[in-house]
Amino acid sequence: GNPDFVVLPQVLWNHPFANVHFLGSNWHWEVSQCECRGEIIQFIGWSFPTEYVMTNPVSTLAGGHTNPNYLRIGLLHTDVDRPESRYAPVSLLDLQNANLDIWILGHIHKPSEYAGSKIIRYSGSPQALSAKETGSHGVLLLTVDSSRTVDIKEIIFSNCRFERMNVDISSV
Numbered sequence: 001g002n003p004d005f006v007v008l009p010q011v012l013w014n015h016p017f018a019n020v021h022f023l024g025s026n027w028h029w030e031v032s033q034c035e036c037r038g039e040i041i042q043f044i045g046w047s048f049p050t051e052y053v054m055t056n057p058v059s060t061l062a063g064g065h066t067n068p069n070y071l072r073i074g075l076l077h078t079d080v081d082r083p084e085s086r087y088a089p090v091s092l093l094d095l096q097n098a099n100l101d102i103w104i105l106g107h108i109h110k111p112s113e114y115a116g117s118k119i120i121r122y123s124g125s126p127q128a129l130s131a132k133e134t135g136s137h138g139v140l141l142l143t144v145d146s147s148r149t150v151d152i153k154e155i156i157f158s159n160c161r162f163e164r165m166n167v168d169i170s171s172v
Contacts, residue, residue, distance in 0.1 A: 002077065002087050002107070006047040023047060023075060029061050033070070039146060042066050044100060045075040052086040056109045058094040066099065074098065077106040080114075095120050096155045103148060104140065111140075111154065121148060131162045 009122050013023045023030045023038060023045025032043045033131035046057045057076065066072045074095075081092050087107050092114060100117040110133045111124030121140065128137045137158035143151045 002048050002051055002053075004052060008047075026050070027057075027060070029065050031065050036136045039144065041144060042072045044071050044072060044076060046088075048077060048088065051163075053088040054086060054132040055088070056090050056094065057088050058090045058098055058117045061100075062097055062098050068099065071144055071150070072100040072102070073142075074103045075106075076103065079107055080105065080120075092116075094118070101148070102142075104142075109137075110135065111137065118150070121152070125160065128160050128162055134162050134164060136161060 008024065009022055012020060014075065021032045021043075023032055024047040027046075027049050029044060029046050030047070034041045034043065046061075046062070057078070061074075076088070076090070078088045080090055080091050080095070083089050083091075091109040095114075096116055096118055100118075103121070104121070105122045108122045109125040109129055111122060113119075113121040123140045124137055125133070126137060127140050136154070136156045138154055141153045141155055143153070144152075
């Protein structure tokens with residue numbers, strides 16, 4: 001994402017991890033395939049090359065990047081439906097029309113999802129970072145079966161939670 005454009009590539013290039021892949025450097029979409037028990041899932045990602053990106057990266061996502069015979073999960077740090085954003089603004093319609101099956105998004109720290117025929121979700125930050133970010137925080141676990149049916153479970157583990165509430169103190 002936007003705060004990681006320098007640090008994350010350096011960490012991964014200097015300390016590679018077998019199951020961690022830096023996707024989409026240098027303004028290019030990249031595909032990484034994962035095979036488990038004979039099933040293949042494609043992860044398609046694009047990473048921030050600079051701190052701010054004023055253009056829509058989905059506009060450069062060509063159909064030839066992926067194989068439609070496999071589940072295709074897009075990973076993107078973005079601002080949805082905020083065309084004035086400095087953080088890779090995309091429209092919800094662009095995500096819905098892209099030739100991918102699922103979008104897991106970053107940038108917005110509060111978990112959220114969009115209604116529609118395609119799974120499009122902000123995972124949120126794993127840890128609640130400020131009082132503006134109410135509700136539970138954790139990670140998303142996606143389980144895929146052989147028919148490409150996806151079950152999404154939120155695993156909550158933030159050690160704090162912010163909520164807004166009214167407390168009647170008129171009697172004290």
